[in-house]
Amino acid sequence: xxxxxxxxxxxxxxxxxxxxxxxxxxxxxxxxxxxxxxxxxxxxxxxxxxxxxxxxxxxxxxxxxxxxxxxxxxxxxxxxxxxxxxxxxxxxxxxxxxxxxxxxxxxxxxxxxxxxxxxxxxxxxxxxxxxxxxxxxxxxxxxxxxxxxxxxxxxxxxxxxxxxxxxxxxxxxxxxxxxxxxxxxxxxxxxxxxxxxxxxxxxxxxxxxxxxxxxxxxxxxxxxxxxxxxxxxxxxxxxxxxxxxxxxxxxxxxxxxxxxxxxxxxxxxxxx
DNA sequence: CATCTTGTTACGTT
DNA sequence: AAACGTAACAAGAT
Numbered sequence: 001x002x003x004x005x006x007x008x009x010x011x012x013x014x015x016x017x018x019x020x021x022x023x024x025x026x027x028x029x030x031x032x033x034x035x036x037x038x039x040x041x042x043x044x045x046x047x048x049x050x051x052x053x054x055x056x057x058x059x060x061x062x063x064x065x066x067x068x069x070x071x072x073x074x075x076x077x078x079x080x081x082x083x084x085x086x087x088x089x090x091x092x093x094x095x096x097x098x099x100x101x102x103x104x105x106x107x108x109x110x111x112x113x114x115x116x117x118x119x120x121x122x123x124x125x126x127x128x129x130x131x132x133x134x135x136x137x138x139x140x141x142x143x144x145x146x147x148x149x150x151x152x153x154x155x156x157x158x159x160x161x162x163x164x165x166x167x168x169x170x171x172x173x174x175x176x177x178x179x180x181x182x183x184x185x186x187x188x189x190x191x192x193x194x195x196x197x198x199x200x201x202x203x204x205x206x207x208x209x210x211x212x213x214x215x216x217x218x219x220x221x222x223x224x225x226x227x228x229x230x231x232x233x234x235x236x237x238x239x240x241x242x243x244x245x246x247x248x249x250x251x252x253x254x255x256x257x258x259x260x261x262x263x264x265x266x267x268x269x270x271x272x
Numbered sequence: 273c274a275t276c277t278t279g280t281t282a283c284g285t286t
Numbered sequence: 287a288a289a290c291g292t293a294a295c296a297a298g299a300t
Contacts (some may be wrong), residue, residue, distance in 0.1 A: 276294100
C-alpha cells in the first residue's frame with residue numbers, strides 16, 4: 001500500500017522516539033521481512049543505541065542510531081509503523097519492536113513483502129547512497145526523464161512509471177493519477193512520447209508527487225477533491241473532469257484505471 | 273470458495 | 287548485456 005507520501009507519513013510515526021535509547025529489541029528470526037539479515041546481530045547492536053534521526057527516499061526508509069548503526073525499512077504492500085505504549089505486546093504481524101522507556105516503536109506487516117536491513121558503519125549503507133534522486137528535486141530534469149523513457153522505450157508507460165530506479169516512490173495509484181493528468185494512454189510505449197508529451201508527463205509527475213506529499217504525508221488525509229484517486233477503485237467510477245466511465249484493465253500485471261476521453265493520443269492532455 | 277490486491281524480485285526469453 | 291514479461295511471494299478483504 002504505502003507509496004511516496006504514505007511512506008513519509010509512517011516515517012514520522014517514529015519521530016516521537018528520537019533522542020531516546022533503545023532498551024530492548026523484539027524480532028523473530030525466520031520471519032520473511034528479515035530475509036538475508038543476521039537478526040541476532042541487529043538485536044545486539046541496536047540495544048543501547050539512541051535513535052537519532054530518519055529519512056525517506058521514495059519508498060525506502062533509513063533510521064539512524066548512535067554508534068554508527070543504520071536500520072533500513074521497506075514497507076512492502078501492507079507495512080505500517082506506529083508508536084505504542086511501552087508495555088506493548090507484539091501480535092502475529094508485529095515483526096520488529098524497538099522498546100524505549102516511554103514507548104514501543106512497532107513495524108507491522110501482515111503480508112510480509114516488507115524488508116528490514118541493518119548496517120553498522122560510519123557512513124550510510126551503499127544501497128541507500130545509490131538511490132535515485134527525488135522526482136521533486138532539481139536533479140529530476142526533463143532531460144533525465146526523456147533519457148529514462150528512451151532506455152525503456154519498448155515498455156508501456158504505465159509499468160515504466162512503476163520502476164523505482166526512475167520514479168522513486170511512485171506506486172499504482174500515483175501512476176494512474178500521473179498519466180491521467182498528463183493525458184497519456186497507459187499502454188503507450190515509453191519511447192513513443194512526443195516532446196510535448198514528455199513535458200506534460202514531467203509536469204504531472206512533479207505535480208502529483210508534490211500534491212501527495214502536501215496532502216497525505218502529514219495526516220494520511222486523502223488527496224484533494226477532483227483527483228482521480230477518489231474514483232479509480234470503484235467499478236464504474238467516473239472521470240472527475242468529463243464524467244466518462246473509467247476503463248479498468250490489467251496493464252503490465254497491475255490494475256489500471258484510466259479515462260478514455262482525457263487520455264487519448266489526439267488530445268494535447270494537461271487536465272490540470 | 274474464487275478472486276482480488278496501492279510492491280518487489282527471480283527467472284526465462286528477447 | 288539489457289530490457290522485457292510473467293510468476294511468485296502471503297494474507298486479508300470481498
